[in-house]
Amino acid sequence: MKAILSVYNKDNIEHIGRSLSEAGYEIISTGGTYRSLGKAGISVQQISELTGFPEILDGRVKTLHPKVHGGILARRDIDTHQAEMKSNDISSIDVVVVNLYPFVDTVRQEEVFLNDALENIDIGGPTMIRSAAKNFPHVLVVVDPLDYEWVAEKIASGEGFSEAERKKLAQKAFQHVAVYDTAISTWLNETPLDSNELSIGLGRVETLRYGENPHQEAVVYKNTLGAGGIVEAEQLHGLPMSYTNYLDADAAWTTAISFNQNACVIVKHTNPCGIALNNEQSLAFESAFQGDSISAYGGIVGFNNVVTQKTAETMHGVLFDIIVAPGYESDALEILKKRKRTRILKVNPAHGALSNLKALTISGGMLVQTMDDIREDPKDWKVVTERTPTEQEYKDLEFAWNCLRHIKSNTIVLAKDNTLVGMGAGQPNRVVSVHLALRIAGDKSIGSSLASDAFMPFADNVELASEGGITAIIQPGGSIRDEEVIKAANEHSIAMMFTGIRHFNH
Secondary structure, three states: OEEEEEOOOOOOHHHHHHHHHHOOOEEEEOHHHHHHHHHOOOOOEEHHHHHOOOOEOOOOEOOOOHHHHHHHHOOOOOHHHHHHHHHOOOOOOOEEEEOOOOHHHHHOOOOOOHHHHHHOOOOHHHHHHHHHHHOOOOOEEEOOHHHHHHHHHHHHHOOOOOHHHHHHHHHHHHHHHHHHHHHHHHHHOOOHHHOOOOOOOEEEEEEOOOOOOOOOOOEEEEEOOEOOOHHHOEEEEOOOOOHHHHHHHHHHHHHHOOOOOOEEEEEEOOEEEEEEEOOOHHHHHHHHHHHOHHHHOOEEEEEOOOEOHHHHHHOOOOOEEEEEEOOEOHHHHHHHOOOOOOEEEEOOOOOEOOOOEEEEEEOOEEEEEEOOOOOOOHHHOEEOOOOOOOHHHHHHHHHHHHHHOOOOOOOEEEEOOOEEEEEEOOOOOHHHHHHHHHHHHHHHHOOOEEEEOOOOOOOHHHHHHHHOOOOEEEEOOOOOOHHHHHHHHHHOOOEEEEOOOOOOOO
């Protein structure tokens, strides 16, 4: 009986190697694995002793040989296979323990040269894994160090492996290679949406208690080439994260970091209900909270800068499920940790490969698009009414326009002094969103500016806005009734701008 052991991750390799040796297997190995097993006192021979051919090309070719792959791929239940093995002096290989060069770790470094990346693309390893996995009824293939212990115990017991166990190990092996190849393809692919085929490599982070509802199963995965973002947030305090916690935290985080100025964002059910900018972070929080203090209760609060002690003190008495930020002052963290249940997340702003893509599963497949991160030049916006926005209205319109891309359509945002004072979202028609935004804003709507994520199809939106005291509107334009809408704005002395770009967020 023969076993090939050739691993980059050498955790516990001696454990499974010793079990195989004690069970009577002849162990064959390569490079560092050979040295690790030898140092552990395990009898092992070099792969070149099996093949009769030296490693060449700086180790690029060492296991690509008929005596390796013939021994792995031969079916034990086909006489002609066995006869060919005998005539070519090829011995059966019954166990393959392999994992791969650290391509992902290499390319995730801040600076990596192409040659370094290419030299960390494993060729022989995936080939052996695929050969063994294809022949899993006869060959045991192990790629995950977490499987070493139970596999070693079964080998030591002489119990043998069921077909189901072999099949599961083979599935893991094919998945291991698939994710590895996907990482390479992703790293090389500068224009993924131009590809006729697209694969996304994901690694498990943790199993969640349940999904959106208790009867739904849920797992959170991370992008293999990712670096940062909510999925890799460091949880400093609080209860474990749930499925909806991840969604809401991501909404708060991605909205907060979309602003260059010091920002605070409060989210409820993935929709920002409070957004404010202020150079003094505690004031940004106060303004965001007052934007909709009722909805903010029990929500998620996000910051795009390190949370200060003053901000933590200002948040006293307000219940939040999650606080998310790139960092926390030590005194601020001490204050926030007094909240027994609140999850406190520290997030790396980096996102890594494919971070500019947004994917959504649908029946039978997936939709993939680039993120809505376009930054228009306000100089390109067009004033379409008789009255031009005042300097303050112009600032409010620009702020409102940057807010609405993060809120579900049909989106209406009311803004005043760099603060979201009211919003309507997710409604079947736009006028209902205007009504909801005005109801939330109350008297704060007077003198505010309104942003609409898509064109206003009827003048009734303007009429209702005027009743609420709105003085300026920004929208994409493009409706067949634009002239009617502009006329209504002029009649109510509302300044209106067209952007020519919409920001649906379904």
